[in-house]
Amino acid sequence: MTSTSDPSPRIPVPRDRDNDYSDAAAAARRDFLRQRTGQALPHVGHYSLPPASLPGNIELFTGVAQVPIGVAGPLRINGEHAQGDFYVPMATTEGTLVASYNRGMRLIAECGGVRTTVVEQHMQRSPVFFFNDARESRDFGHWVEDNLDGVRAAAQSTTRFGKLMDVMQFAVGNLRYLRFNYHTGDAAGQNMAGKATLAACEWIRDTHPAHPRFMLSGNIDTDKKHSQLNTLLTRGRRVIAEARFTDEALRRIMNVSAKDLFHARQVSMTGAFMAGSASNGAHAANGLTALFIATGQDVANVSESHASLVYTQLLDNGDYYWSVTLPSLIIATYGGGTGLATQRECLELLGCYGAGKADKFAEICAAAVLAGETSLSSAVIAGDWVSSHDKMGRNRP
Template structure:
């Protein structure tokens, strides 16, 4: 029931002693029923231990149940991900799991996915302000000369974060500092915020002018796509590649490698015209489904879906296909990865816990490659619309 402007604000119930208890959640569901008339029967059914939720959510009321399908095996021959993996994908889009499963079949018959993490960094981008551009430029030199002190201040706040370098950008009297950290097996946004704040406070205290700063000047582009992250990497930069056999493409996908290459040229031009962040098919589909199933911060798909596809039609008729994910932000430790169902999703892949983030990143690359291959072939072979008619409509 909507409020009128003159009514007092109806506050959501809270328990100051234990706001994560099943009883506190039940009171909020009762509140919803009183205010809206809706009974949250399904949201109130869950197996998650509520005492594990602090740090993941506020005003806990229930759960959103998303169907999980299984695709695979995804055959990986990466640096860290090696062997066959069965991939949990949480989605409500019919045909998605079937399509990724078909791509994985083709990849397995063609030898699997080669994958590697080629770069990694997580950023925060503070801005220091000065009276004029000259003072800002001189400050930039001071930062370079005092890198040891800045690094020590930043790294004192974290066990696993390491300050790799600081990039600088000049705009008028402003100096943007793009701090690049490695963050171990965590996604690391909160980690680098805390570390960068400590570094900026050290800079302000130590610099003779004690300059003012803003902790983020928005060139870290947190949870927003940007060209700077496509070029310079945010999270992990992952390359997944394969060589598709001409015979297998015809038998399984109903098209030819020559036709794949011809249509690739068309789609490259289309992506260029559109200014697309991804010249492939649909990386966001597979990443979102995998992120939900494994406890990733799903908003990071806004950055993680950016990708560049590069292909070659080989002299023998086979087809080289690679996808480079430029800004893949994933974690195997911390955040939502320790919650009950999400942990199970990571454990299925052997990717829960420390020293597993590169393995998981390679699997993400393999999943995107499988999905892009399957959808691209379906569009050419005429299966795209008919498969959605068959699997993707609730009648």
């Protein structure tokens, strides 16, 4: 029998129970890390935002991660909510990214701008209720339909802005999955939807004659995970960006023809289908991530938001119709990280901070994605993809 010594005691990161959001508390944590690891953090500890502004955004605040911000544009948008020329802040450490999006924005401007449309907006929470058998589950579903007014009242009692639009139902064995769909205004709405759905489920449990057990998430809302269900039914905002590019402009700016682009689209569509990709486009995640970091979005939502449906046409006159549909774009212009100093500045640069601006920001996001699609897709065909990274994306000899 092998004996083992007791493990060394756990030494937690220090915190100040009276005032943990202060320069002194952050400095104490950096000093603790220096003593424990030998690594000083002078850059992490260099910041301009007041720590007192951070409750609700982070715990055990120690410093900041400084991500470079570049600006691409102007991005010309003919939207329902975003109209005009926009200079788009992009936070990234990937060389060539901002330059590539900037090139796509030039093409868009010279061809009259990008047309953007917000189609719908939902945020979900999907609880599951437990029963003895499938018949009880089926009858419960009818009861929910008959008592939807009570369910809606319970859910909306928790929020000023969230509106319960409908409840979808899915039966599996003796389980009943419910998909609560909310309109959440200018907030991304995950927490709002969770709180409202909990209240609704508790009302259902207390009011239904069987008082059924439930679990708040049955995982078919696929929070921060891509799913085909959300591609079809929308999670966040469904927004479309579309433009028509002349063959002349494509040849002059991108060094490709509309005909070559359309041929390459058939090849890449086949590859995406074969791979089971969440997107049949080039790189929606690149632009969205850079925008999300700059503007204080929950960056993990890129896992859902990057799903994209690219549809193109080679027009009879030789020009090229190009569209991108983002079916699960989850963004906010109010709450969360949007109010922090740097992030608020970037949203204000776009005229998108605060109430009533989320649809405008969604249109800007979709338009930026289309700009990036045009540039990268063209670079692959024209042979500029590798050479541009060699030229602009290397910081080591």
